[in-house]
Amino acid sequence: MTRRELLALLGSAPVALAKEAPTAPVAIARAASYNGDLTAILTRMFDQLGGLGRIARGKTVTIKLNLTGSPALRFQGRPLGSTHYTHPQLAGAVAHLLGRAGARRIRFVESCWATGGPMEEYLLDSGWNVRALAGAAPNVEFENTNNLGKGKRYSRLKPPGGGLVYPAYDLNHAYEDTDVFMTLAKLKNHETCGVTLALKNSFGITPASIYGDDAGEDQPNEKPAKGRGNIFHFGKRSPPRSAPQELDPASSREAGYRVPRIVADLAAARPIDLALIDGIETVTGGEGPWIEGLRLVEPGVLMAGTNPVTTDAVATAVMGYDPAASRGTPPFRRCDNTLKLAEGLGVGTTDLKRIEVRGLPIAQVRFPFGL
Amino acid sequence: MHLALLLAVSALAGWAPARWASGDPKTLELLAETPINCLLLERSNFSAEFARQAAGRGVTTLGVIRPEGEPLAAARQALQAGLDGVVLEGAFERAAIESIREAAAGAKRVLVELPPRRLLQLEGGAAVIGTYQGLWPGIHVEEAGAVRARPTGGPWIDTNSGFLRFVRALTDAPVWIANLPPTKTVLPVDRYLQAIADAAMLGARWVVALDEDFNRRLVAREPAALKDWRRIGAHLRYFEEHPEWRRLKPYSLLALVQEPDVGALLCGGLLDMLGGRHIPVRPVSRPALSEGALKGLRMAVTVEAGALSAEQKEALRSLARSGGMLLNGPPGWKLPLPKGDQITLEKADLAKVDEVWQGINGVIGRGNFGARLFNVSSMLSSLLGEAGGSMVALHLVNYSNYPVDSITVHLQGKYTRARLYAPERPVQELELYPVPEGTGVDIDRVVVCATLVLN
Numbered sequence: 001m002t003r004r005e006l007l008a009l010l011g012s013a014p015v016a017l018a019k020e021a022p023t024a025p026v027a028i029a030r031a032a033s034y035n036g037d038l039t040a041i042l043t044r045m046f047d048q049l050g051g052l053g054r055i056a057r058g059k060t061v062t063i064k065l066n067l068t069g070s071p072a073l074r075f076q077g078r079p080l081g082s083t084h085y086t087h088p089q090l091a092g093a094v095a096h097l098l099g100r101a102g103a104r105r106i107r108f109v110e111s112c113w114a115t116g117g118p119m120e121e122y123l124l125d126s127g128w129n130v131r132a133l134a135g136a137a138p139n140v141e142f143e144n145t146n147n148l149g150k151g152k153r154y155s156r157l158k159p160p161g162g163g164l165v166y167p168a169y170d171l172n173h174a175y176e177d178t179d180v181f182m183t184l185a186k187l188k189n190h191e192t193c194g195v196t197l198a199l200k201n202s203f204g205i206t207p208a209s210i211y212g213d214d215a216g217e218d219q220p221n222e223k224p225a226k227g228r229g230n231i232f233h234f235g236k237r238s239p240p241r242s243a244p245q246e247l248d249p250a251s252s253r254e255a256g257y258r259v260p261r262i263v264a265d266l267a268a269a270r271p272i273d274l275a276l277i278d279g280i281e282t283v284t285g286g287e288g289p290w291i292e293g294l295r296l297v298e299p300g301v302l303m304a305g306t307n308p309v310t311t312d313a314v315a316t317a318v319m320g321y322d323p324a325a326s327r328g329t330p331p332f333r334r335c336d337n338t339l340k341l342a343e344g345l346g347v348g349t350t351d352l353k354r355i356e357v358r359g360l361p362i363a364q365v366r367f368p369f370g371l
Numbered sequence: 372m373h374l375a376l377l378l379a380v381s382a383l384a385g386w387a388p389a390r391w392a393s394g395d396p397k398t399l400e401l402l403a404e405t406p407i408n409c410l411l412l413e414r415s416n417f418s419a420e421f422a423r424q425a426a427g428r429g430v431t432t433l434g435v436i437r438p439e440g441e442p443l444a445a446a447r448q449a450l451q452a453g454l455d456g457v458v459l460e461g462a463f464e465r466a467a468i469e470s471i472r473e474a475a476a477g478a479k480r481v482l483v484e485l486p487p488r489r490l491l492q493l494e495g496g497a498a499v500i501g502t503y504q505g506l507w508p509g510i511h512v513e514e515a516g517a518v519r520a521r522p523t524g525g526p527w528i529d530t531n532s533g534f535l536r537f538v539r540a541l542t543d544a545p546v547w548i549a550n551l552p553p554t555k556t557v558l559p560v561d562r563y564l565q566a567i568a569d570a571a572m573l574g575a576r577w578v579v580a581l582d583e584d585f586n587r588r589l590v591a592r593e594p595a596a597l598k599d600w601r602r603i604g605a606h607l608r609y610f611e612e613h614p615e616w617r618r619l620k621p622y623s624l625l626a627l628v629q630e631p632d633v634g635a636l637l638c639g640g641l642l643d644m645l646g647g648r649h650i651p652v653r654p655v656s657r658p659a660l661s662e663g664a665l666k667g668l669r670m671a672v673t674v675e676a677g678a679l680s681a682e683q684k685e686a687l688r689s690l691a692r693s694g695g696m697l698l699n700g701p702p703g704w705k706l707p708l709p710k711g712d713q714i715t716l717e718k719a720d721l722a723k724v725d726e727v728w729q730g731i732n733g734v735i736g737r738g739n740f741g742a743r744l745f746n747v748s749s750m751l752s753s754l755l756g757e758a759g760g761s762m763v764a765l766h767l768v769n770y771s772n773y774p775v776d777s778i779t780v781h782l783q784g785k786y787t788r789a790r791l792y793a794p795e796r797p798v799q800e801l802e803l804y805p806v807p808e809g810t811g812v813d814i815d816r817v818v819v820c821a822t823l824v825l826n
Contacts, residue, residue, distance in 0.1 A: 072526075072748035077773035117737060124745030127777040129813065131804070 021349040024307035025356040026314040038093040045304045048358040057102035059179035065110045066186045071126040075289040082281040084288045088128040092136045099137020111146040119144040145172035147209035159268040164261040168244040180273045187279030190287045194331035198275035198308040202266040256335030264341035272308040284369045299367035309348025310355045320368030324350045330371045389579035392586045396424040405604030406611040422453040431455045446471045456481030488636045488709045493541045505531045505550030508569035533642030535573040537635040540654040549578035560599035568820035571610040572753040572766035574617040609794035622756030623651035624669040625740040639716045644728045651741035651754035665690045674700035739808040745779040765823040778814040786810045786825040793821040
C-alpha cells in the first residue's frame with residue numbers, strides 16, 4: 001500500500017475506525033429445494049429479524065437481484081437459478097411476503113448484462129415468469145439499472161468519509177428513490193473477490209452506461225453493450241467526465257485491490273437494509289460458467305440479515321472460511337477482503353463473536369466450498 | 372416419362388430416407404416402428420432379395436453411387452439388382468451423370484443427386500434437391516471439449532438451418548441433407564434427434580445415418596440400441612405426420628435478398644446469424660425479387676445491392692415508399708462459394724460477415740419481425756406460415772443435453788388459439804395473453820423439439 005493509499009484509507013473513515021462497527025443478527029434456515037414452502041421458511045427467518053412489517057410497511061422496497069453474466073450462458077445447460085443467478089421462486093416468495101407485509105411498491109432491479117433494454121425482457125431471457133412475479137404482490141415493478149432507465153438523471157451517491165476508490169458513484173435513480181434497499185444475493189465464490197454475497201451484489205448496481213467498457217468519454221452511453229472490466233477491474237480508463245473521477249489514479253490497478261474497495265464504497269454509499277443470501281442450489285469455484293472449474297452444489301441453506309457485513313460474515317463462515325481472513329488466505333487468495341474493508345468503513349462487523357445467529361447455528365449448516 | 376417413373380417421382384415427396392448399412396432382409400423388420408420408407412444402400416449391399424422384400428413392405432431402395440471407380444457399372448449393378456433407383460453422391464462429371472440418368476430412365480428408375488453444395492442446381496426442376504455436405508448439428512465444442520462460452524453471449528450452435536432456409540425459399544422440391552455423423556464418435560441418441568429436427572424445422576429431411584457402433588448394436592438387437600431407435604422413429608414420425616408444416620414457407624416481416632455467391636450456401640453466414648438471434652427471416656433470391664415478393668414487409672436487407680436490376684431496385688424503392696426500411700450491405704461485398712468439402716466460413720470471411728452483421732443487428736435492435744423468443748439460448752427456431760399469417764408454426768429445436776424450461780414467445784399480431792406439439796407428448800392447448808407486439812404465449816418445457824401452432 002502506498003502512502004497515498006494509506007492516507008486515503010485512514011482519511012476515509014476516521015470515525016468508523018475509532019469505534020466498533022455495528023452488528024445485527026443473522027437468521028439461518030434450511031431449505032431443501034425451491035419447490036418447498038419457501039414462504040413459510042422466509043416468514044420464520046424474517047420474524048427472527050423482527051418482522052418484515054417493521055421494515056417494509058408503507059414503503060418502496062427496491063430489491064437488487066443477482067443476475068450476473070449473460071442469461072444465454074448456462075452451466076451444463078441448467079436453469080440459471082440453480083447455478084449462479086438468484087432463483088425466481090425465491091424472488092417470488094420475497095415479493096409475496098413484502099406485499100403481505102404492506103410494502104407500497106416493490107421494484108426489482110439489476111444492471112442487466114451488456115444491455116440497456118427492459119429488465120422484463122432480460123428476466124424472460126433468464127427463464128423467469130415475469131407475469132407471475134408481477135402478480136406476486138401489488139405494485140411490482142422492474143427496472144434495468146444499467147443506464148438511466150426510467151429516471152431523468154443519475155443519482156450521485158457518496159460513501160461517507162470520502163470513498164476508497166471514487167468519491168461518489170453515479171447510479172440509476174432507483175437506488176435513491178427507495179425507502180428500503182434489499183439485496184437478494186447468491187452464495188458463491190468469486191474469481192476476483194473470493195466470495196460474492198450480499199456486499200458484492202452491490203457491484204451490479206453500477207450502470208455500464210457510465211462504468212462499462214463502452215461508456216462515453218464525456219457522457220454516459222445509454223446503449224451499453226459491454227461489461228465493467230476496464231474502468232472498475234483494471235482502472236485502464238476513467239468513467240465519463242460527467243461522473244466523479246478516481247481519487248488516486250496512481251493506486252494499484254490490480255482487480256483484487258480495486259474491486260473489493262469499490263464494493264465496500266458502494267455498500268457504504270447505498271446502505272443495504274435487508275440481505276437475503278440464496279444458498280439452496282448454487283456453484284462453487286467461481287461466480288459464473290465463464291470460470292473454469294465450476295461445480296454444482298446444493299448447500300440447502302438461506303441466510304438473512306439487516307446488515308450486509310454481518311450477513312456476509314455468517315455466510316462466509318457457512319462456506320467454511322474465516323470471514324476476517326486476510327489477503328493470501330482462502331477465499332481471499334489474490335484479493336483484499338471486501339468484508340473487512342466494509343467493516344473499516346463502519347458498515348458492519350465481521351467478528352462472529354459479536355454476531356447473534358438466529359435459527360440454525362452455523363455449524364449445523366456449514367458447507368465447505370473449498371478453494 | 373413412363374407412368375411408373377412418374378409415380379415414383381411423385382412419391383418422392385413422401386420418402387423418408389435413411390442410409391442402411393445392411394443387405395440382410397431381416398433388418399427390414401427394424402423399420403416397423405419408424406416412418407422410414409426409403410433406404411440408401413452401399414454397393415456391397417445391392418441385393419435382389421433385399422430389394423424384393425423391401426418392395427413388399429412398401430420400402431424404396433436406392434443404390435448409392437460415388438464418382439470413384441466405375442460409377443456407370445455400379446449404377447447398372449443397382450438397377451439389375453432391382454433397386455428402385457440410384458443416388459449419385461459426390462462431385463460427378465456432367466457426362467457421367469447423363470449416362471447414369473439415361474440408364475436409370477431406361478430401366479424406369481429414379482435418379483437422385485446429392486452433390487457438394489457448390490454444385491447444387493436449385494432451379495433445375497430436380498425431383499429432390501439434396502447434398503451430402505452438412506455440419507453435424509449441435510452446440511459448438513472447441514478443442515479440449517470446452518463449449519465456446521463468454522460472459523457476452525451464448526453458445527454457438529452448429530447448424531444447417533441457415534443453408535436449408537435459403538434452399539427451401541428457392542424450391543418446392545423435397546430437400547434432403549445427407550451428412551454423416553462424425554467418425555470415431557459414439558453419439559448419444561439426442562444428437563440424432565437434433566439432426567432430424569435441425570433439417571425438419573425448415574421442411575427438409577435429414578437422411579438418417581447412424582454411427583458404426585449404433586449400427587452394429589441395432590442390427591444385433593441390443594435393447595438399449597432398440598430403445599434409442601424407437602426414439603429416432605418417434606421423432607421422424609412426428610414430422611412425417613404433419614406434412615402440412617412442410618408446405619409452409621419462412622414467415623417474417625424481414626427479407627434477406629441473397630444469392631449463392633454471397634454466402635447463402637455456407638454455414639455460419641447471415642442467415643445463421645439471424646437464426647442464432649431467433650429473428651425470423653424470409654430469404655428472397657434476386658430473380659424472385661419483385662414488389663409482390665416484398666409486399667407487407669417491414670424491412671429488407673440486400674447484401675449485394677449492386678447486382679440488382681433496375682426493376683429489382685424499383686421493387687425495393689417501392690417497399691421504402693410504403694414505409695419499409697432498406698438496408699444495403701457494403702458495395703461489392705461478397706463471400707465465396709463453398710470450396711471443395713469446406714462449407715464453413717474461413718477466418719477472413721467470418722470477419723466480413725461479422726462486420727455486415729453488426730450493421731444489420733444495430734438496425735434490427737429488439738424489433739419483432741414475426742416472433743420474439745426468450746430463454747432460448749441453446750435453441751434454434753423456425754417461423755413458418757401461410758401467406759397472410761392466418762396460421763403460423765414455430766418450430767423449436769433444443770441442442771443442449773438438458774430440457775429447456777420456461778420459454779416465452781411474443782408474436783406479432785393477434786392469435787386466438789395456440790397448440791404445442793412435441794414428439795412423444797400429447798398436444799397441449801396453451802393460454803394466450805396480450806403483449807405490446809400482439810400475442811404472448813409461454814411454453815413450459817422443450818426436450819429436443821416442439822412446434823407451436825397458432826391460428
